Amino acid sequence: MRHGEFEDPRLVTVYDAECPWGRDDDFFRAVVGETPGARVLDLGCGTGRLTLALAADGHTVTGVDPARASLAAARAKPGADRVTWIEGTSAVLPSGAYDVAVLTSHVAQFLVTGADWAATLDDLRRALVTGGRLVFDSRDPADRRWERWNAVDSRRRVTLPDGRAVRAWTEVTAVVNDVVSFVHRYVFPDGEELLSSATLRFRTEPELRDSLRTAGFAVEHLFGGWGREAVGAGDGEFLVVARAG
Template sequence: MWHGEYRDPRLVEVYDAEHIWGWEDDFFMRVLADRTAPRVLDLGCGTGRLAIAVAEAGHEVTAVDPARASLDAARRRPGAARVRWIEGSFETLPPRSFDAALMTGHVSELLVTDEEWAGALRALRECLVTDGRLILDSRDPAAQPWERWTRESTERSIVLADGSAVQAWTESAKAGPGETYSVVHHYLFPEGLELTSTAVHRFRDEDQLRESLRAAGFRVDELYGGWSREPAGLSGDGELIVIAVAEPRMAS
């Protein structure tokens, strides 16, 4: 199934059980607190863990995701009424409506083609006020994350809310030019049912991120390689975490 963790209610439950609050969530909360940002967009919000926390911190939050099953799960969370939930993608963003935009959980990697990526960045620039911030994460291709996505190194047990356990593992294969890989997540349920979720990821390096953001009207303000704000390439986290600022629009 394509992006099954977001679209199949059974896999959404597994996703939520595995992806609990972590240091990356703490990082994004701290970055938001660095500057005043009354209105925040969470693009690719998934099941809403971060969006609700941001709203509970006092921000006006709009959370956007194309997957209905994920949004259904998000709306059932405690505190969900504080958030405006929208089923859609970057094409649906209202202009000049946000002071900060989040694109977390490596959502940027799922915008595979140059056209998709450029379109998303342009839409994000248009939805932000001048000097608004875009905060995103992507895995650093220099760390070759796909090398670790084998059954042997990723097999794990995920305990669901009812106490049952799902066995899971991840595998990857080259899928296209550059650092583009097909990633397949396997989930084996106690009754013997196996479901899979497939997605193609594009891993852009620091230069590609900087240039694409510049072309879309952003200035990269900070770029880190880890969740403790280590420089790129000097962290075991293997991340490229970008804080970019929306430049003034050119007069037409």
């Protein structure tokens, strides 16, 4: 299934178990916290791990995601009533409604085509107030992360809330310039195997800066790691903080 880890309820449970709170969440939470009591948009909020934490911090939070199964999982969690949940994409966003917008878990890379990325940035600029901040992550292509996504290095066991263990691994299926396609394979205890395929775009720093400038954003910070290291000295990431002009 395309994007099965977000669209299939069984794989959403695996995704939630495999992706607990981490340094990335700490980073986004800290940046959002620099605007106390902000109206926050979490675009591509998934199952709501960060979304719910931001609401608990006292922000007014809206979580938007096109995957119904992920949103259902988010809505079932404690504190979900503090969040406005919307099924959709950036196209549904109201104008001038948010002080901060975040795209986490490399959501930006799922916008593969230049047209989709540009349209999303335009929507985000429209949705943010002038001076509002956009914060997102995107893997640095120089790190060549996809070369470590293979059946050996990526093998893992995911323990579900009911105690069952799921075997999982990732296989890259195609690399065409800066576009990488792959499939996650999951084998459940009863032998059932489910697949989740996806494609990511790895944009360079100049590409990110140019696209943001075109959309009306000014880059304030661009870090290379979750500890706010310089590009090339951190975790193989681009962590972008930009302001709407």
